[in-house]
Amino acid sequence: MSDSFCVLAGQSMxxxxxxxxxxxxxxxxxxxxxxxxxxxxxxxAGNDASGGSAALxxxxxxxxxxDQGPLAEAEDRRAVLWVQDRASVRLTGRPYRPGLPQAxxxxxxxxxxxxxxxxxxxxxxxxxxxxxxxxxxxxxxxPRALDFTASRRLSLAAEKHGVPLWLVRIDAARDLSSARMRxxxxxxxxxAPQWNAQAPGQPRWHAELFRARSHPPGxxxxxxxxxxxxxxxxxxxxxxxxxxxxxxGMAFAAGGRSLAG
Amino acid sequence: xxxxxxxxxxxxxVSPSDPAGDLDFLEQLALWAQRWGPxxxxxxxxGILVDVTAVAHLFGGETKLLADxxxxxxxxxxxxxxxxxxxxxxxxxxxxxxxxxxxxxPDDDAEARLSELPIAAxxxxxxxxxxxxxxxxxxxxxxxxxxxxxxxxxxxxxKSPAANPLVRMDQLLGRVxxxxxxxxxxxxxxxxxxxxxxxxxxxxxxxxxxxLAEDMARELEGQAxxxxxxxxxxxxxxxxxxxxxLELSAATRDPAHICRLFAAKLDDVDAGFGIEMVRLRASWxxxxxxxxxxxxxxxxxxxxxxxxxxxxxxxxxxxKAISRPVPFPSHIPERAQRWQPPLDPETASQEELRFHxxxxxxxDRAERIxxxxxxxxxxxxxxxxxxxxxEVVRVEGPERIAPEWWREKSTVRLRDYYRxxxxxxxxxxxxxxxxVSDGRGGLPDWFLQGLCA
Numbered sequence: 029m030s031d032s033f034c035v036l037a038g039q040s041m042x043x044x045x046x047x048x049x050x051x052x053x054x055x056x057x058x059x060x061x062x063x064x065x066x067x068x069x070x071x072x073a074g075n076d077a078s079g080g081s082a083a084l085x086x087x088x089x090x091x092x093x094x095d096q097g098p099l100a101e102a103e104d105r106r107a108v109l110w111v112q113d114r115a116s117v118r119l120t121g122r123p124y125r126p127g128l129p130q131a132x133x134x135x136x137x138x139x140x141x142x143x144x145x146x147x148x149x150x151x152x153x154x155x156x157x158x159x160x161x162x163x164x165x166x167x168x169x170x171p172r173a174l175d176f177t178a179s180r181r182l183s184l185a186a187e188k189h190g191v192p193l194w195l196v197r198i199d200a201a202r203d204l205s206s207a208r209m210r211x212x213x214x215x216x217x218x219x220a221p222q223w224n225a226q227a228p229g230q231p232r233w234h235a236e237l238f239r240a241r242s243h244p245p246g247x248x249x250x251x252x253x254x255x256x257x258x259x260x261x262x263x264x265x266x267x268x269x270x271x272x273x274x275x276x277g278m279a280f281a282a283g284g285r286s287l288a289g
Numbered sequence: 290x291x292x293x294x295x296x297x298x299x300x301x302x303v304s305p306s307d308p309a310g311d312l313d314f315l316e317q318l319a320l321w322a323q324r325w326g327p328x329x330x331x332x333x334x335x336g337i338l339v340d341v342t343a344v345a346h347l348f349g350g351e352t353k354l355l356a357d358x359x360x361x362x363x364x365x366x367x368x369x370x371x372x373x374x375x376x377x378x379x380x381x382x383x384x385x386x387x388x389x390x391x392x393x394x395p396d397d398d399a400e401a402r403l404s405e406l407p408i409a410a411x412x413x414x415x416x417x418x419x420x421x422x423x424x425x426x427x428x429x430x431x432x433x434x435x436x437x438x439x440x441x442x443x444x445x446x447x448k449s450p451a452a453n454p455l456v457r458m459d460q461l462l463g464r465v466x467x468x469x470x471x472x473x474x475x476x477x478x479x480x481x482x483x484x485x486x487x488x489x490x491x492x493x494x495x496x497x498x499x500x501l502a503e504d505m506a507r508e509l510e511g512q513a514x515x516x517x518x519x520x521x522x523x524x525x526x527x528x529x530x531x532x533x534x535l536e537l538s539a540a541t542r543d544p545a546h547i548c549r550l551f552a553a554k555l556d557d558v559d560a561g562f563g564i565e566m567v568r569l570r571a572s573w574x575x576x577x578x579x580x581x582x583x584x585x586x587x588x589x590x591x592x593x594x595x596x597x598x599x600x601x602x603x604x605x606x607x608x609k610a611i612s613r614p615v616p617f618p619s620h621i622p623e624r625a626q627r628w629q630p631p632l633d634p635e636t637a638s639q640e641e642l643r644f645h646x647x648x649x650x651x652x653d654r655a656e657r658i659x660x661x662x663x664x665x666x667x668x669x670x671x672x673x674x675x676x677x678x679x680e681v682v683r684v685e686g687p688e689r690i691a692p693e694w695w696r697e698k699s700t701v702r703l704r705d706y707y708r709x710x711x712x713x714x715x716x717x718x719x720x721x722x723x724x725v726s727d728g729r730g731g732l733p734d735w736f737l738q739g740l741c742a
Contacts, residue, residue, distance in 0.1 A: 075674075075675055075677060075715070076715040076716070076717075076740055077648070077649050077650045077716075077740035077741060077742060078715070080649065080650060081649050081741075081742035084649075084742075085742075107595065107631070117653065118653070120650055120652075120740055121650040121651050121652040121653065121739065121740055122650060122651060122653065123614065123649065123650055124614075124622075124626060124647060124648055124649065124650055124651040124739060125614040125615070125616060125625075125626045126616070126622075126625060126626065126641055126647040127646070127647035127648045127649045127650070127651075127739070127741070127742070128649065134635070136613065136614060137599075137611065137612075137613050137631045138611070138612055138613065138614065138628070139602060139606065139610055139611050140610050140612075141606060141610060142606075142610075146605065146606050146610075149602075149605060149606075150602055150606065150611075153593075153598055153601050153602060154598065156592050156593055156598070157592055157593050157594070157595060157597075157598035158592035158593065158594065159594055159595035159598070160595070160598075189592045191592075214713075214714075215713060215714035215715045215716065216714045217682075217710070217712075217713070217714040218683070218710060218714060218716070220683075224685065226683060226684060226685065227683060227684070227685035227708065228683045228684075228685060228708055228709065228710035228716050228741070229683075231716065231741070231742040232714065252742075
């Protein structure tokens with residue numbers, strides 16, 4: 029926040045219209061608690077659980093928002109579908125009930141598909157099911173079956189029936205996809221817990237939103253304490269701020285980089 | 290034995306025993322015997338109980354009712370002993386040990402009438418009968434001479450009625466209830482099509498199947514049932530029969546759903562010279578309330594239900610692929626979770642203890658890691674896993690989990706679990722398998738079992 033004020037102060041010629049544009053861009057920025065896109069992809073490495081856990085944290089964040097509405101159910105009993113293919117099970121293992129978040133521990137339905145085609149079929153059928161809260165898929169690599177057509181089918185099914193999809197792409201290249209939001213996630217060093225500074229703390233992730241339809245891209249450090257998801261903005265790896273902000277929509281001019289330090 | 294008998298009496302006729310057939314016959318007989326009362330129950334291996342409450346006047350009194358029964362059974366070449374009594378126990382006792390066609394009225398003094406019957410009239414197990422005979426108790430009247438307290442003390446550990454003479458005596462006299470399981474006839478819904486021209490093409494078969502599913506839906510609707518298991522039999526011209534079975538996760542009678550599930554199973558059917566008969570049978574049906582028809586049309590727009598979704602997945606991926614984790618009482622991490630079919634009810638279990646953090650995901654098999662540098666405290670400072678070196682920065686542990694000695698061999702080693710985080714924030718769950726000095730093998734190995742969130 030302070031950084032962007034510095035920028036604004038330096039630009040004394042900035043007109044009111046630019047101010048409106050910049051605040052609109054800021055409002056469009058992603059933050060926890062927004063309604064997520066119906067089809068999101070999370071890219072992660074296969075030698076840690078960051079992809080699955082970040083997808084789960086984002087999905088839970090959205091479910092918590094739904095729970096707070098005036099017409100919300102007292103207790104959400106809808107199941108959470110978790111689809112994995114053989115390769116992703118081999119790389120990152122299966123969900124372990126004692127370690128799952130308390131809210132969804134008892135309502136996970138797990139599908140283990142031998143082939144990627146079967147996994148995609150299970151994902152699509154899951155998106156069509158009205159009794160599911162959300163669908164989490166884990167696919168390893170860039171399988172031939174998961175092309176743009178398959179991804180578009182998933183997007184359409186998710187949008188039609190309103191079941192959000194979180195597709196974790198393990199060790200995958202950023203291929204063509206119709207996902208509405210695409211994240212790149214890697215683990216971040218956790219804060220020391222209060223009582224045992226030597227122990228690993230609450231999970232944190234470096235999350236980069238590199239492609240989104242309704243939000244400008246950006247970098248965050250997400251952390252989840254089991255109740256809320258918090259996001260702190262970070263300066264991207266490329267580091268430096270844009271020397272002169274673009275007059276219309278500074279955030280877009282900055283590309284993937286952040287404006288606030 | 291048989292050879293001995295044949296030596297003594299060469300004309301002896303031998304027929305093998307058939308307990309299952311006898312039971313079947315008894316069931317049929319129990320259903321047939323419902324002509325004398327609203328419901329009947331089996332008393333295996335050779336008895337039938339018929340409830341004739343408020344029925345006797347239809348036959349002109351209880352004596353005539355028994356006479357009618359006697360004729361009915363004699364016409365079918367069955368020897369029978371009959372009795373009527375207010376309780377099932379008393380009727381059993383009188384029919385087995387009482388006079389011919391005995392009738393015990395509710396106003397009679399049952400205790401007095403039954404007192405001369407032998408102890409065996411109480412439907413007790415053989416060992417209990419032996420015990421009672423050794424105690425010198427031979428008649429029902431003699432049971433009362435011993436005193437209830439003494440008998441109660443003697444048989445206090447016997448909970449089952451067949452092992453406890455006091456319970457049986459109370460049932461005989463109607464002091465405690467005796468639940469009986471009635472025999473209820475059940476029609477298996479069955480629809481079939483016999484075809485004029487044997488069919489050899491898939492689209493025709495699909496149409497026949499759709500017709501059958503419609504018929505089956507109507508049949509099930511009449512009974513207010515839904516099918517849980519369906520069997521489709523295809524009779525070929527050359528005498529071969531192909532059978533395709535389908536199990537459903539919830540009772541249904543939606544023809545479109547049934548057709549869709551069968552369609553995936555009919556791909557490998559070989560029609561040969563043609564299929565001349567198709568039969569659909571619901572071998573397992575459950576009550577399913579009638580519902581308004583239009584609601585299904587709305588469901589199409591609003592997505593499928595969970596049970597329909599699970600059916601579709603299990604037809605394509607198999608039953609094993611779709612499952613749900615449930616807790617299992619064990620300390621060993623990989624045993625603490627089991628997988629069961631998704632719609633099965635979860636068994637009651639103790640709330641999981643929340644002392645220890647557990648990883649989000651568990652590898653199917655713990656992977657061995659190579660420790661490059663261990664700290665004096667015991668945990669590794671640097672290790673290699675999947676060809677990558679990890680530098681341990683944060684650590685919590687050890688959490689010692691001992692082997693389950695009541696189940697495993699004595700040579701199984703204990704595990705010391707550590708939750709660690711490396712320099713880049715990756716969090717793992719590793720363990721040391723055994724101690725240096727436990728005498729159950731060489732130097733302990735290190736394994737990585739779980740990936741934390």
